[in-house]
Amino acid sequence: xxxxxxxxxxxxxxxxxxxxxxxxxxxxxxxxxxxxxxxxxxxxxxxxxxxxxxxxxxxxxxxxxxxxxxxxxxxxxxxxxxxxxxxxxxxxxxxxxxxxxxxxxxxxxxxxxxxxxxxxxxxxxxxxxxxxxxxxxxxxxxxxxxxxxxxxxxxxxxxxxxxxxxxxxxxxxxxxxxxxxxxxxxxxxxxxxxxxxxxxxxxxxxxxxxxxxxxxxxxxxxxxxxxxxxxxxxxxxxxxxxxxxxxxxxxxxxxxxxxxxxxxxxxxxxxxxxxxxxxxxxxxxxxxxxxxxxxxxxxxxxxxxxxxxxxxxxxxxxxxxxxxxxxxxxxxxxxxxxxxxxxxxxxxxxxxxxxxxxxxxxxxxxxxxxxxxxxxxxxxxxxxxxxxxxxxxxxxxxxxxxxxxxxxxxxxxxxxxxxxxxxxxxxx
Numbered sequence: 001x002x003x004x005x006x007x008x009x010x011x012x013x014x015x016x017x018x019x020x021x022x023x024x025x026x027x028x029x030x031x032x033x034x035x036x037x038x039x040x041x042x043x044x045x046x047x048x049x050x051x052x053x054x055x056x057x058x059x060x061x062x063x064x065x066x067x068x069x070x071x072x073x074x075x076x077x078x079x080x081x082x083x084x085x086x087x088x089x090x091x092x093x094x095x096x097x098x099x100x101x102x103x104x105x106x107x108x109x110x111x112x113x114x115x116x117x118x119x120x121x122x123x124x125x126x127x128x129x130x131x132x133x134x135x136x137x138x139x140x141x142x143x144x145x146x147x148x149x150x151x152x153x154x155x156x157x158x159x160x161x162x163x164x165x166x167x168x169x170x171x172x173x174x175x176x177x178x179x180x181x182x183x184x185x186x187x188x189x190x191x192x193x194x195x196x197x198x199x200x201x202x203x204x205x206x207x208x209x210x211x212x213x214x215x216x217x218x219x220x221x222x223x224x225x226x227x228x229x230x231x232x233x234x235x236x237x238x239x240x241x242x243x244x245x246x247x248x249x250x251x252x253x254x255x256x257x258x259x260x261x262x263x264x265x266x267x268x269x270x271x272x273x274x275x276x277x278x279x280x281x282x283x284x285x286x287x288x289x290x291x292x293x294x295x296x297x298x299x300x301x302x303x304x305x306x307x308x309x310x311x312x313x314x315x316x317x318x319x320x321x322x323x324x325x326x327x328x329x330x331x332x333x334x335x336x337x338x339x340x341x342x343x344x345x346x347x348x349x350x351x352x353x354x355x356x357x358x359x360x361x362x363x364x365x366x367x368x369x370x371x372x373x374x375x376x377x378x379x380x381x382x383x384x385x386x387x388x389x390x391x392x393x394x395x396x397x398x399x400x401x402x403x404x405x406x407x408x409x410x411x412x413x414x415x416x417x418x419x420x421x422x423x424x425x426x427x428x
Contacts, residue, residue: 003027003055004410005048006402008221009040009063012247012287013362016047017402018055024416026397028052036063040207044216058405062221064205067197070096070115070146072139074122074131079152082178083121085347086151086186088278090193091223092117093249101131102138115146116201117193120160122152125179129156136160140167147200151177151189172196184274194223218405222251222278227404229253230276231411232418238355241387242400243330243376245322245361247287252333253278254349277349279333284325286318286363293325300328300382315367322363323372327379334384354387356422360395369394370426392426 002021007014011034018028030050035043040063048057069092073080080099087094096113098106110118118139122132132152139148140163147170150161154176164171172195175188203214219227225244233240233255242253255276283292290307297304305320307313313321336348357377359369373392380386399417406414 004058005051005055006058006405007044007047008401009044009059009061010034011063014043014047015398016051017399018051019402019413021410021413024413026399026417029397034063036207039209041213057216058218059216060219060221060224060401060405061202061217064207067092067201067220068095068114068116069119070110070113071119072098072135075099079121079123079178082184083119085274085277086177086189087119088280089186089226089274090190091220092193093280093282101134107138107142111144117196118146118148120148120150120152121177124181125154125176127153129153132156132160136163140164140169147196149174149189149192149196151175170200186274194219221401224401224404226253226276226278227407228400228418229255231403231407231414232422235415235418236356236422239353240356241351241354242358242360243326245325245363246285248285248289250281250284250325250329251278252329254351281329281332284329286321286325290321293321296328297324318363319368319372323375326372326376330376331382331384352385352388354390356393357387357390358393358395364394365396393421393424395421
């Protein structure tokens with residue numbers, strides 16, 4: 001056996017999988033509390049030891065809140081929206097979106113959002129470059145001390161980068177997220193955000209003493225999971241939907257089969273269509289996010305459990321919270337969102353042709369996950385169309401992140417992990 005150990009350092013738990021790289025077989029897994037209050041390496045090393053301790057190490061992390069991204073774009077419905085979608089696909093929590101020329105008030109709001117990285121976009125290639133240059137100049141003088149990924153108009157990118165570097169702002173220049181109206185190109189910006197996350201953010205979280213942890217981490221956890229979802233969709237040749245209910249947030253990932261009419265026809269989205277995408281709901285969870293579930297349920301006219309001021313809840317309450325959080329998160333993912341008051345919803349997803357629905361998160365993995373998914377897919381009053389004929393599976397062994405971590409270097413092993421997941425029984 002040729003072993004590898006894939007580790008996800010989460011905010012609550014650190015999960016490790018021992019994988020046979022030759023067969024793609026999951027050999028053993030373990031889960032320990034994340035030791036963020038002292039040094040995350042303590043928990044990481046304990047998880048590695050629990051699965052055997054030998055093998056090439058692949059690590060992703062969402063500890064310390066993961067990656068906080070702000071998007072600064074040209075206009076709300078086009079480049080700023082395109083940047084928002086790309087940021088989510090890169091595994092970030094998009095904490096702020098600004099559109100148009102930045103002024104003092106806009107810079108103050110950006111600062112208050114406390115981003116780890118700023119994605120600066122604006123203009124299609126060859127289009128208007130004045131807003132991008134203005135915003136680069138304003139960010140350069142704002143003294144935010146936040147690294148910038150510059151992914152805007154190719155004709156003025158060099159000038160915009162110089163405005164930032166002249167002010168000693170760390171800047172990574174990459175391809176335009178929206179080179180033409182309706183054409184969304186997430187790959188270059190997604191890769192650049194990943195590199196900035198590894199270079200600037202992991203070490204800056206002060207999760208560990210020394211540089212070993214920063215050197216080990218290869219991706220933000222949601223970025224790794226989306227890579228695993230993409231691989232699974234490619235292997236299945238059909239649409240895949242994943243809902244991951246955590247203690248503080250609920251993430252939804254979808255990988256759909258591209259529709260040529262939606263890309264080129266009269267109904268195309270001016271901000272482009274991401275066929276593999278993610279949304280994150282920062283107000284929905286079964287732990288610290290439970291009050292947000294109750295509030296969101298009231299807004300959606302859904303029943304929600306009564307919760308007290310303390311934890312833990314009983315298993316039945318946890319399952320009801322998980323089902324409600326998943327249902328609301330899927331409604332939002334499918335319906336899309338509005339970039340501001342009075343603006344139309346954009347970025348919605350047609351999930352009717354999805355053939356595989358996967359549940360993840362502690363509550364779902366520890367029993368009752370299929371019942372949670374069944375309740376979610378039975379939602380008929382949320383303004384979205386649920387998958388018509390889809391199998392339900394629970395990622396009980398938590399292999400999607402591991403598959404995403406291995407996909408680049410060991411595609412055969414990664415494929416073995418997702419193939420086993422797609423063939424699993426409904427409760428994992």
